[in-house]
Amino acid sequence: MSVQAIFVAIIILGAFVYAAVVFARKTRSFSKKSNCGADCGCESKTKS
């Protein structure tokens, strides 16, 4: 396996791990909990 392939494998694995973590967080947000809910990147809302 070339060095490039190793780097690519690490990056792809990292992406899957991150996706799994985010998915787990969102799944936890399916039930009410004490603190802030899921972060979809839209947590800030414009209020006048």
Added chain:
Amino acid sequence: MDTTSAKPGIKHHLTIALAGNPNAGKTTLFNSLTGLKQKVANYPGVTVERKQGAWQLNGSAATLIDLPGLYSLDATSMDEQIARDVITGKISGVEKPDAIIAVVDATNLERNLYLVTQLFEFGVPVVVALTMIDAFEKQKHEIDITKFSELLGVPVVAVNAKSGRGRDELSKKIHTVIARQPKIPYELNGASENGGPHGKIFARYNFISNVVQESVKHNDRHEHKVSEKIDRVLTHKIFGLVILIGVLLFVFQTIFSWASLPMDLLDQGFGAIGDFVRSEMPPGILTDLIVDGIIAGVGGVLVFLPQILLLFLFISLLEDTGYMARAAFLMDKLMSRVGLHGKAFLPLMSSFACAIPGIMATRTIENRRDRFATILIAPFMSCSARLPVYTLMIAAFFVGQTVFGFISMAAVLMLSMYALGMLVAVAVAFILKRTILKAPPPPFIMELPPYRVPNFRTVFQNMLTRAWLFVKRAGTVILTISIILWALMYFPRSGQLPVASGQATAASEVETRPVGSVSTTEVQTESEQLKHSFAGKLGHAIEPVIKPLGFDWKVGVALIASFAAREVLVSTLSIIYNVGKDENEQSQTLISAIKDAKTDDGAPAWTPLKALTLMVFFVLAMQCMSTLAIVRRETNSWRWPIFMTAYMTGLAYVAALLTYQGGTLLGFQ
């Protein structure tokens, strides 16, 4: 009511709560006092938003809590209950406030002071911050603040969040009131014992009336207020709607024309970065990932940043000037006819930015069925994540065309997509309110704030906040999905075919060919690789379902991926169409790639009709995991998110089918 609580000891870190009516200028004052040092979260166990920030109070740090906008503390809604609990220190993790700043709109004293009279009863020191004082003075009214303060029994400070007037005095008064015991005005003390069940209410209004009469001078000059004059036109049942449509057309037209140059520059920039990386790095799988996966995927979405900036600039301007409330008033007539609660408008308007805060904003709707109906239709409001998809399709096939000779087709189509979402939302609400969510329409009083010159600092702050969220999302969610999608489209690799572009060709050909360009053989090879990849197989599996909509398997892959986040469709198409590069061309823009793309049988992959079909699908489809998550939380049930996904997907499919098949039958392409 106990008014003789012990004086607090010396505290180094104070907690101050900000309370006031909606539209009194509370949030503007909060932003002015805390700057960007704010945190947004939820109160424990409920879904009411908690906003707090750091405030430098005479050299020492304090926490400022922005309570929800309230007209009273009668605890008929969750917002009011939470506010009461915060003030009484019943929320775990939230310090009981050492003082309350009651924000009072000087142009609406009687209404705003009702809440203040209720705040007195909690035994927490109160300072009144009098806002809109410039508008009050422009109306040629006069207020004797010293007398006003004396009659109320609490310090009163005139503030102007824009200019910073009164900020220092506010800080000093906070310390003054904390140092002494708060007391309830005599007129309010024991009122309920004297006047029956409504005695307290009458006592409050009597008190307010006396205070205002003694300290405020309303001039007798009869002048038509500018706001009322403007409202005669802007809220007219015919002209108002025409003007609203005109304003929206102007906004969309401007977004397209102003954003076009920066978008082109960004597009070229990302293309140049990709070419540079490919020329400097040795050919191989890592280069392919970086150029064809990351740069193509993330860059494909980031090019829309100018449009996002402009969209939120206009939304903020319309909100800050007070026009958005007029738009709400015009829409309210339509909404009430289908049984929608008047309070539904604000959540629906918020959903144009993102459905998540819009759905959370439905907490202000007391009736459960009204609230659920609003939640179920909120995703039809075209959110900012759909904007890159609309823009891409419109830019590829409809730019340069006009309607009636002067209105840009791009703006008309954009407006049509937003209008389609709203019309379908209204139709669905009509059905829901007469079937599974039947409830009588409640009465609703809407407040129209006076028109005002927008606070450009607030406007730009909002615009930059939204832009940062867009960029952050591109750098996290979109980046991750781009990498995963690239991997799914890249693997498995067949050993009999060239592994990566540039590797399998003869050395002499590599030397003479421009950097980044590929041969016809390599294009065919890469297309075959894509077809047999994991993503390709998935796309082919769902192709029979989407073929009647005019979509091929590549679009199928993009539609599946966009379930995670709508704008991922753009990233996916960027990756798909960059994998199969055209002969003798360097990296194409996505728009030209879409125009040139062919299906497996050589027909154009995209036509204006197919682009329109995709947009129609996107208006109506439920394609956001985060929205589903929030619906599950807000409804506390799996039934509603499943129902929402099913009915929205079905509706999107049928609408897209009618668009494509109907358009084909009519001879459109």
